[in-house]
Amino acid sequence: MADLNPFKIAQQQLDEAAKKLGLDAATHEFLRWPQREFRFTIPVKMDNGRTRVFHAYRVQYNSARGPTKGGLRWHPDETIDTVRALAAWMTWKCAVVNIPLGGGKGGVTCNPKEMTETEKERLARAYMRAVARQLGVHRDVPAPDVYTTPQIMAWMMDEFEIIHGESHPGVITGKPIAIGGSQGRGDATARGGVYCVREACKKTGLDPSKATYAIQGFGNAGQYAATLHKEILGGGRLVAVSDSRGGVMKKDGIDPAEIVRYKLESGKVEGFPGTTPISNEDLLELDVDVMYPAALEGVITERNAPNIKSKLICELANGPTTPAADEILHKKGSLVLPDFMANAGGVTVSYFEQVQNTYNYYWGLEDVHTQLDRRMTDAFNAVYDTHKKANAHMRLAAYMVSVTRVAEACKLRGWV
Numbered sequence: 090m091a092d093l094n095p096f097k098i099a100q101q102q103l104d105e106a107a108k109k110l111g112l113d114a115a116t117h118e119f120l121r122w123p124q125r126e127f128r129f130t131i132p133v134k135m136d137n138g139r140t141r142v143f144h145a146y147r148v149q150y151n152s153a154r155g156p157t158k159g160g161l162r163w164h165p166d167e168t169i170d171t172v173r174a175l176a177a178w179m180t181w182k183c184a185v186v187n188i189p190l191g192g193g194k195g196g197v198t199c200n201p202k203e204m205t206e207t208e209k210e211r212l213a214r215a216y217m218r219a220v221a222r223q224l225g226v227h228r229d230v231p232a233p234d235v236y237t238t239p240q241i242m243a244w245m246m247d248e249f250e251i252i253h254g255e256s257h258p259g260v261i262t263g264k265p266i267a268i269g270g271s272q273g274r275g276d277a278t279a280r281g282g283v284y285c286v287r288e289a290c291k292k293t294g295l296d297p298s299k300a301t302y303a304i305q306g307f308g309n310a311g312q313y314a315a316t317l318h319k320e321i322l323g324g325g326r327l328v329a330v331s332d333s334r335g336g337v338m339k340k341d342g343i344d345p346a347e348i349v350r351y352k353l354e355s356g357k358v359e360g361f362p363g364t365t366p367i368s369n370e371d372l373l374e375l376d377v378d379v380m381y382p383a384a385l386e387g388v389i390t391e392r393n394a395p396n397i398k399s400k401l402i403c404e405l406a407n408g409p410t411t412p413a414a415d416e417i418l419h420k421k422g423s424l425v426l427p428d429f430m431a432n433a434g435g436v437t438v439s440y441f442e443q444v445q446n447t448y449n450y451y452w453g454l455e456d457v458h459t460q461l462d463r464r465m466t467d468a469f470n471a472v473y474d475t476h477k478k479a480n481a482h483m484r485l486a487a488y489m490v491s492v493t494r495v496a497e498a499c500k501l502r503g504w505v
């Protein structure tokens with residue numbers, strides 16, 4: 090069976106790009122490993138009076154292009170290797186959208202679904218006390234990720250400010266707007282992905298206003314993609330959506346705003362009036378122009394890739410396509426907009442939040458959208474040009490762009 094250790098996968102992806110780029114051995118070895126990693130044991134008093142000890146991590150993968158940046162996950166399966174892999178992917182993500190940040194990630198092995206709000210607050214504050222010396226706007230800046238929220242970011246920022254006795258809103262991003270969060274963070278991931286689809290349509294000759302689209306996964310990323318696709322691309326026909334309970338389809342089009350409302354009210358897409366049921370697997374094989382995987386990893390594999398008909402696949406989810414499927418889709422002529430480029434809108438607006446916090450002046454929503462559009466469009470064009478010139482599939486091309494940028498920064502600093 091293939092090794093599914095995510096850090097090994099991240100290293101293999103880098104190896105492929107290093108080979109294609111002819112990267113020297115020292116730089117390649119340096120980029121295969123985190124520069125720094127921290128492990129903590131955090132004792133927390135629970136509501137029943139007993140103390141529980143949590144295992145926690147922070148990985149600063151590479152800081153050649155700037156302070157490291159990346160989310161904090163609270164998950165029962167969190168391990169040092171998942172955190173290392175996610176920190177590596179953050180490094181390539183920040184580099185592909187050309188923001189002056191490195192990559193980092195944090196994690197706590199815990200099950201927040203079994204914790205009360207007061208226990209979560211104590212864990213958040215204790216994590217910050219453990220890691221505070223390694224963080225800061227010029228060092229490393231966390232953000233929300235799986236099972237961590239703007240409220241958790243608020244507690245952590247507050248603890249950091251108590252430790253330092255002064256204001257430091259930029260130490261963490263994804264905060265509520267009332268205490269230094271940015272406008273436009275909520276829909277930034279889907280918005281960035283739709284900007285990439287718009288640019289890809291220009292290159293492939295697809296008319297986005299007439300294109301059909303489908304979405305797998307109907308949470309934050311999927312719901313915003315449904316409405317923003319129509320809004321930004323001036324039309325398009327949404328023919329199917331799904332969530333963990335199953336999917337629905339309607340050939341002549343589903344109203345995106347209506348199905349978002351239905352999902353928010355009922356907690357499902359199943360049963361949306363006028364639609365017929367469709368499984369998650371069949372949805373991926375529908376004959377639509379644009380497919381948005383926005384749920385889980387590993388859903389497009391060598392088994393179903395030959396049946397995929399979409400011309401454009403915009404990966405809002407992390408890791409939906411396996412390496413073998415990438416090759417098959419490339420040969421078939423489907424254009425994959427790879428996850429660490431297509432879903433980089435979120436970290437880009439987090440970076441804008443950090444910038445606004447640093448000069449204590451806040452932008453309007455329009456400014457956020459204009460700046461995000463510019464970053465995403467530039468990223469798409471850099472990756473697409475490399476894909477054409479090097480005859481590499483889009484994910485490999487994205488790696489080539491990012492690794493070249495990070496390697497250049499390492500060399501200029503005299504590290505390798």
Ligand code: NAD
Pocket residue numbers: 278305306307308309310311331332333334369383384385386405406407432435
């Ligand atoms: P979410 O929890 O809000 O939504 C996930 C959705 O996927 C839910 O609708 C859920 O029902 C659905 N789902 C779960 N299992 C499914 C299955 N087997 N088949 C079909 N649907 C299923 O999460 P999100 O924030 O929208 O994130 C979705 C993906 O996008 C994840 O891979 C995440 O890592 C990635 N992502 C999100 C952001 C962001 O800013 N939200 C940023 C970068 C990457």
